[in-house]
Amino acid sequence: MIRKLGLIRAGGMDPYANLALEEYLTFHVEEGQVILYLWQNRNTVVIGRNQNAWAECRAEEMKRDGVLLARRPSGGGAVYHDAGNLNFSVIARKADYSVDRQISVLLAAAESFGIRAEKSGRNDVTVDGYKISGNAFYQSGDYCCHHGTLLLSVKKDKMAGYLNVPAEKLKAKGVASVKSRVENLSRWVPGITPDKAAAAMEQAFEQIYGQKAERLELSHQGRQEVLAGRERFASQSWIYGKETEATFQAKGRFPWGGIEIGFRTEAGIIRECRIFSDAMDENWIGRLRQAFTDIPFGEAELQKALAGSGGSPEALRDVESLLRQSM
Numbered sequence: 001m002i003r004k005l006g007l008i009r010a011g012g013m014d015p016y017a018n019l020a021l022e023e024y025l026t027f028h029v030e031e032g033q034v035i036l037y038l039w040q041n042r043n044t045v046v047i048g049r050n051q052n053a054w055a056e057c058r059a060e061e062m063k064r065d066g067v068l069l070a071r072r073p074s075g076g077g078a079v080y081h082d083a084g085n086l087n088f089s090v091i092a093r094k095a096d097y098s099v100d101r102q103i104s105v106l107l108a109a110a111e112s113f114g115i116r117a118e119k120s121g122r123n124d125v126t127v128d129g130y131k132i133s134g135n136a137f138y139q140s141g142d143y144c145c146h147h148g149t150l151l152l153s154v155k156k157d158k159m160a161g162y163l164n165v166p167a168e169k170l171k172a173k174g175v176a177s178v179k180s181r182v183e184n185l186s187r188w189v190p191g192i193t194p195d196k197a198a199a200a201m202e203q204a205f206e207q208i209y210g211q212k213a214e215r216l217e218l219s220h221q222g223r224q225e226v227l228a229g230r231e232r233f234a235s236q237s238w239i240y241g242k243e244t245e246a247t248f249q250a251k252g253r254f255p256w257g258g259i260e261i262g263f264r265t266e267a268g269i270i271r272e273c274r275i276f277s278d279a280m281d282e283n284w285i286g287r288l289r290q291a292f293t294d295i296p297f298g299e300a301e302l303q304k305a306l307a308g309s310g311g312s313p314e315a316l317r318d319v320e321s322l323l324r325q326s327m
Contacts, residue, residue, distance in 0.1 A: 020229030075282035084153035108204035130183035250326035
């Protein structure tokens with residue numbers, strides 16, 4: 001039962017500090033509490049937990065233009081953030097976590113500006129068929145986080161210029177480019193600002209949950225934990241992961257997302273497994289990586305490991321077919 005609501009807005013635009021604060025809030029949310037966290041990043045490409053940093057963005061152009069690269073703990077694909085984007089996180093324990101209710105906060109905020117928005121597909125919010133918000137999710141035990149973007153006046157040419165979206169993904173969505181898929185709320189609400197959007201989100205949050213929200217402040221200990229988390233999110237090991245050469249590779253795209261699998265074998269045993277994916281179920285990708293490590297490299301062994309990884313029936317079927325075709 002939800003007993004109280006919390007509101008907090010990040011004070012800066014450092015993506016690593018903002019991700020660290022989100023992580024801190026996620027693992028300190030109380031039972032019966034729901035938190036709305038609002039934040040903005042300076043020019044940054046943010047990739048999903050299991051994505052290949054080298055394949056998802058144009059690193060040289062980003063370095064030239066001073067655009068940062070960050071990795072979030074949730075699944076899904078790469079996104080571009082700048083000052084024209086407002087990010088939100090809804091954080092709760094599992095018993096009080098409802099994606100439909102959380103999406104309703106976005107819809108109510110849009111409605112306050114006279115806009116009719118709707119949920120589309122697995123993780124988008126659209127207006128007149130244009131994507132204005134992409135959402136992603138992660139869970140660890142009882143702790144849940146739903147976060148996403150709200151496009152206000154993002155520079156769409158920059159977004160298209162920095163992201164290497166796979167051609168097959170664009171084709172699957174029936175569009176010609178990244179730029180044509182998304183639209184800013186300023187198209188319907190000229191002059192909208194992050195402050196106005198944040199106020200609308202806060203009001204909608206209270207409206208949907210039927211309670212007044214309390215402004216949250218971090219303790220000294222909390223600030224220290226966020227600082228430590230910031231160092232980890234900014235580290236090269238977190239952003240890029242451990243790259244290994246693969247002696248076997250398989251790659252495919254399916255309705256649930258794209259996946260790239262690589263194995264390094266020694267004496268017929270898979271010693272290292274590399275998996276990149278924009279699938280929303282980041283926990284399954286982690287289990288799959290573990291299941292494929294230190295087992296014999298053979299079709300029967302791979303099928304057995306795959307079957308025990310706990311993915312959806314559709315994903316298990318597709319990956320099994322992909323592996324069989326690639327061997």
